[in-house]
Amino acid sequence: MNARDALITAMIPAPGDGLPALGDLDLRGFWPRFQAAAPWHLRAGLALCTVVVGTVLPLLLRGRRLATLDADGRDAVLQRADRLPLCRDLLEVARLVACLAYFDDDGVQAAMARR
Amino acid sequence: MSALDGRSIRTPLSLDCDVVVVGSGPAGSAVARRLATAGAAVVVVEAGHRVAPTQFARPAFSAMAATYRDLGSSVVVGSAPIPYVQGRMVGGTSPINGAICWRLPRDVWEEWVAADPALGDAIPWERVEKETDEVEARLDVRPTDPAIAGPNNELMARGAEALGLDHRPIRRNVVGCEGLGRCMQGCPAGHKRSVDRTLLQDAEAAGARLLTGTTVRAIEQAGGRAVGIRARTDGGAEVRIQARHAVVLAASAVQTPVLLLQSGIGSPATGEGFAAHPGLSLSGRFAEPVRMWTGATQGHEVTGLRHEGLKFEALGYGHAIMAARIPAVGRPLAAAIADLAHEATWGVALRARARGRVRSLLGRTVVTYSLTPWDIQQLRRGLRVLGEMMLAAGAEHVSPGVRGAPAHTSSLQDLVALERDGPRRASAFRPVMTHLFGTCRMGSDPLRSVVRPDFRHHGLPGLYVADSSVFPSNTGVNPQVSIMALASLCARSVLAAASPAA
Numbered sequence: 098m099n100a101r102d103a104l105i106t107a108m109i110p111a112p113g114d115g116l117p118a119l120g121d122l123d124l125r126g127f128w129p130r131f132q133a134a135a136p137w138h139l140r141a142g143l144a145l146c147t148v149v150v151g152t153v154l155p156l157l158l159r160g161r162r163l164a165t166l167d168a169d170g171r172d173a174v175l176q177r178a179d180r181l182p183l184c185r186d187l188l189e190v191a192r193l194v195a196c197l198a199y200f201d202d203d204g205v206q207a208a209m210a211r212r
Numbered sequence: 213m214s215a216l217d218g219r220s221i222r223t224p225l226s227l228d229c230d231v232v233v234v235g236s237g238p239a240g241s242a243v244a245r246r247l248a249t250a251g252a253a254v255v256v257v258e259a260g261h262r263v264a265p266t267q268f269a270r271p272a273f274s275a276m277a278a279t280y281r282d283l284g285s286s287v288v289v290g291s292a293p294i295p296y297v298q299g300r301m302v303g304g305t306s307p308i309n310g311a312i313c314w315r316l317p318r319d320v321w322e323e324w325v326a327a328d329p330a331l332g333d334a335i336p337w338e339r340v341e342k343e344t345d346e347v348e349a350r351l352d353v354r355p356t357d358p359a360i361a362g363p364n365n366e367l368m369a370r371g372a373e374a375l376g377l378d379h380r381p382i383r384r385n386v387v388g389c390e391g392l393g394r395c396m397q398g399c400p401a402g403h404k405r406s407v408d409r410t411l412l413q414d415a416e417a418a419g420a421r422l423l424t425g426t427t428v429r430a431i432e433q434a435g436g437r438a439v440g441i442r443a444r445t446d447g448g449a450e451v452r453i454q455a456r457h458a459v460v461l462a463a464s465a466v467q468t469p470v471l472l473l474q475s476g477i478g479s480p481a482t483g484e485g486f487a488a489h490p491g492l493s494l495s496g497r498f499a500e501p502v503r504m505w506t507g508a509t510q511g512h513e514v515t516g517l518r519h520e521g522l523k524f525e526a527l528g529y530g531h532a533i534m535a536a537r538i539p540a541v542g543r544p545l546a547a548a549i550a551d552l553a554h555e556a557t558w559g560v561a562l563r564a565r566a567r568g569r570v571r572s573l574l575g576r577t578v579v580t581y582s583l584t585p586w587d588i589q590q591l592r593r594g595l596r597v598l599g600e601m602m603l604a605a606g607a608e609h610v611s612p613g614v615r616g617a618p619a620h621t622s623s624l625q626d627l628v629a630l631e632r633d634g635p636r637r638a639s640a641f642r643p644v645m646t647h648l649f650g651t652c653r654m655g656s657d658p659l660r661s662v663v664r665p666d667f668r669h670h671g672l673p674g675l676y677v678a679d680s681s682v683f684p685s686n687t688g689v690n691p692q693v694s695i696m697a698l699a700s701l702c703a704r705s706v707l708a709a710a711s712p713a714a
Contacts, residue, residue: 108541112550127273134277139285175542185615189642192545193285193536197273199549200532206270209531212503212553 100151101143103164107171108188108195115208119199127198142190149187150178215262215416218425218445225451227421229255231706232441232455233462234428234471236260237304238692239679239699240462241407242347244415246703252710254420255453257443259427260301262408268307268398272532275397279308286466288568288645290582292638294490296645298464302424303408306692307398309646310510310528311384311406313353315344316687316694317518324684330656331684334665335701343697350414351385351405353693360391362507364556367498368526369512371601377516382525384508385410393528395509411696426451431459431475431675438675455674457710462678462699465648469570469681470577472652472662477672481662485650486568486581487686490643491561492591493527493537494598496607501553505530514601521563521688522594524601529557537642539613558602560594561646562587563688570651583638591641596631600624615640647691652681667702668709678702 098106106120132140151163155174163171178184199205216225231247233240236258248254260279269275276284281300287293299305321340325332356365358381365381372379385405386395394400402409416422425446432440432452440454461468469483509528517523529537534557538548548555568581583591592614599610599621609622616635618626635641654677655661658670663682669675678699680691687694 108545109549110543110546112546114550116550118546130273130277134273134283136282136285138287139283172542176544179541188541192538192541196532196536197276200530200535201271201273206531209505209552212501 098164100162100164101147103171104147104151104191105195105198107163107175108191109199110168110172117204119195122199122202122205124198127201131194131197139190142187143194146187146191150174150184150191154178154184215422215424217261218423219261219447221445221449221451222447223449225445225449227255227451227453228456229253229421229453230456230710231458231460232257232453233460234441235304235462235464235467235679236302236408236412236422237299237462237464237679238306238407238695240460241303241411241415242696242699243460243462243678243703243706244420245411245418246700247706248415248418248420250707252457252707254415256412256415256420256422257426257428257441257453258302258422258424260299261424262302263307263398265398265400265402268394268400270394270397270400272397272530279398288579288581290568290580292583292641294581294643294645296488296579296648298466302422303406303412304464306406307404307408308396309692310395310525311386311404312510312525312690313348313351313383313385313693314689314691315348316340316697317689320685320687327684328655328665330665331654335698339701340697343700344693347693347696347700350410351693352387353383353385355383356381356508356511357389360389360508361511362391362393363502364504364528365508365511365526367502367556367605368514368524368558368601371605372514372516374604375601377514377601379512379514379516382511382513384511389508391507393505393507393509394530395528397530407696423451428463428471429474431471431477433672437673458674458676458706460676460678460702460706464679465651465681466570466577466579468677468679469651470572473572477669477675479662479671480659481653483570483651485653486570486579486648487650488564488581488645489561489647489686489688490564490583490587490591490645491559492595492613492641492643493557493559494595494602494610494612495537495555495557496602496610497551497554498556498607499554502556503553504528504534504556517597518688520593521590522597523561523689524594524598525559525561527557527559537613539611539619556602556607558598560591560598562590562594563686567650585636588636588638588641591643592631592634596627599627613642647680647686649680649683649686649691652677653684654682655684666705668705676702676706
């Protein structure tokens with residue numbers, strides 16, 4: 098798994114109650130459409146977040162990149178990042194992209210409609 | 213009726229007409245309708261595409277990718293980046309807005325006339341009212357039907373009533389609303405009476421030609437007047453449209469000044485005076501499911517503090533935008549998503565005093581804008597009132613979404629403290645802007661305005677601006693109807709100027 102996918106899927110682990118984790122979804126169709134539709138600043142913000150929160154911060158905190166950490170380790174890095182000023186701003190972008198990807202899934206839409 | 217899709221135009225195209233209208237949103241559609249029904253040969257050029265109701269996608273990403281400019285994430289640059297939302301499709305933002313309809317408030321018009329008495333002669337109140345009546349009749353504007361309002365709107369009514377604030381069902385341009393909660397993604401049932409299904413339809417029926425998927429690059433001049441436009445289709449073809457009588461710009465308060473500047477028709481006031489309604493939202497958890505994604509998208513509003521520049525609305529986001537506004541990541545975000553059905557979200561829109569600027573730098577549009585200390589104070593006040601209303605409506609707790617304030621609270625004292633002692637910096641808040649004004653103001657002074665009180669450009673005969681760029685200020689209320697009414701007056705000005713030659 099690359100750093101970007103590790104970051105985005107860690108944003109929404111399994112909510113439970115019949116909802117899948119973002120990592121359980123097939124995002125192959127989402128990324129090309131995102132690259133085509135997103136403005137440059139959104140793409141740049143996600144790329145920067147991937148570097149800072151997906152690579153630099155976990156290396157500093159855990160000595161490993163986010164993609165190589167287990168689920169507990171990834172969540173711990175995200176919670177720490179969410180308390181740091183610059184990282185918190187970057188995570189706003191990652192959260193938007195993660196939510197767009199998550200709720201773009203037909204299965205998630207169907208599960209939400211039943212709630 | 214004649215429509216051309218720029219995606220399939222790959223060879224140079226040349227068109228002639230009486231008037232070319234740039235933009236098919238509320239202003240462009242209103243101008244085109246008035247001119248076409250008066251017998252003028254009109255061409256409307258639109259950068260976006262026509263999207264039929266059956267094509268409106270349910271997931272937010274698919275819907276926004278097809279219909280929102282920059283995926284809804286264009287941002288202003290200033291003391292804090294603030295996203296502003298614009299549609300990019302036939303009908304402009306009209307097919308994907310909350311369908312909220314407000315007449316231009318009399319007090320706002322009086323402010324404009326007090327600042328520049330010439331406006332009182334050019335756009336007298338009686339004519340504004342008459343045009344508004346006609347627009348509202350065509351758009352079938354009516355109060356939200358309580359039968360389809362849904363819990364989110366009903367709770368806001370309950371909260372406002374408990375606090376003794378004036379409130380009412382929102383007047384909207386929808387007919388037969390089923391409460392699908394999808395106004396912001398485009399009504400898939402076609403119930404919204406957006407301009408592409410009303411005013412623009414009338415214009416096309418009267419002979420106006422619509423050219424979609426075509427971006428206007430420059431206004432052409434000859435003999436000291438505007439004579440047409442140059443554009444490029446999505447298929448890669450150059451387009452020239454010659455206009456015998458007028459070029460009317462109706463591309464929005466961001467794109468219109470940029471087009472003027474890129475065409476070398478800038479003046480001291482072009483792009484200055486950018487005004488907006490920054491808004492904040494506040495969420496609350498209720499014991500019973502609210503299912504914010506059902507019911508009228510925005511069906512209730514609180515008007516009791518409009519004199520303070522504050523207007524409150526029930527919001528109706530789809531799942532993705534609701535979730536994206538939760539201030540959490542990872543497992544706490546996932547838990548909040550699982551609980552999303554119990555969340556209600558309401559918003560406050562501010563008639564901000566901040567003024568910004570629209571420029572074109574290296575081919576990119578740059579909007580600079582910073583909230584004033586008064587604006588931030590009023591936004592804090594708005595959040596306090598929203599929180600108090602939501603708790604009065606029965607919320608277990610509310611989430612102001614402000615950095616430096618409690619993430620969740622059920623304490624009125626916390627809300628009072630948020631207003632009184634909360635953050636003073638704009639970056640602590642997460643506002644979004646939707647209504648944009650003022651970058652080509654109308655007025656009698658060419659140094660402080662771009663068009664005359666009758667919508668004619670001060671410096672270039674044959675050129676008019678019809679959109680909310682011309683508004684001398686923000687209005688404090690949702691502007692689509694007042695944009696259409698004033699644009700209709702702009703069309704009358706075009707007709708009056710053209711008639712001696714016709």
